[in-house]
Amino acid sequence: MTTLEFSYSLNKLSKSLKPFALKLTRDSDDANDLMQDTVVKAFSNKDKFTEGTNLKAWLYTIMKNTFITNYQKMVRRGTFIDTTDNLHYINSGSNMIENEAYSNFTMEDINYTLDQLEDVYKTPFLMHFKGYKYHEIAKDLTIPIGTVKNRIHIARKILKDELNIYKTKS
Template identity: 45%
Template sequence: MSTIEFNQMLVSNAEFLKPFAITLTRDTEAAKDLFQETLFRALANKDKYNVGTNIKAWLYTIMRNIFINNYRRKAKQNTIFDSTPNDFLLNHNQAVTANEAESTLRLKDIQHAIHNLPEIFRNPFLLYFDGFKYHEIAEMLDEPLGTIKSRIHFARKLLKTQMHRF
């Protein structure tokens, strides 16, 4: 396929991309940028287009991949854009100071709540908390698997209600 034929086919199918770009971005300016980027990438990679395949599907795939890559890139940056006239860039990763005393008290409350569980729930829960699998706990305690699962479930529910009190 010649370059002229490819360009004509691209131009004749490009209009179908605009509504898709608006659907993805929900912003007309961002949609225009996405549309332009898609056409640029299609022209840059015209040698990768297989003659006879659906060009609309090929263009939609390019656009979707560009949108996903841009979204992931923005999520990694984790920045907030302020739309004030000066367009300040605020860094979201601000330092947070941990309060060791508060976390120690909370841990003591959790340990106390676990200690106050009835033994029938406490033992399977502690084994599960230590990293054992359900079937391993069932073998250790010589109980059916379903019984172990329900005891751990009820232990969680009891802990949840006890922790809401604190």
């Protein structure tokens, strides 16, 4: 495969790598960086590509390995090593002190939001949360099982919307 053919194939396939990069990094800028690193590595190692094999799979492998390597570098950068005779990690879990203030605020917000729910949604939701099965809730509340599922779904949606401040980056 000539350099021109390889470059054309690489350019054509690089668009299909973007969703995979986004899935790995969960950030658009990091995904673009990963894409760029992958294309540079692929082009600089084009002599290692065996013609007739799957170029797309080869690119996916390069991207995955690049992501893993970058992640490992980032973790190593964040780890401080004590160089005394004991040689232990300063930021190991046994030396961390947890402050429960954040989780207390979170629970207060969750309980407040639950209290604001109408009883028709709150009761089935809390029963399901406590471990009751749908059919048990339907029997106890004398409502159809579909209604139980719908009310639990609505309660979850309301909680999700009201507590969106706690949504994690994804």
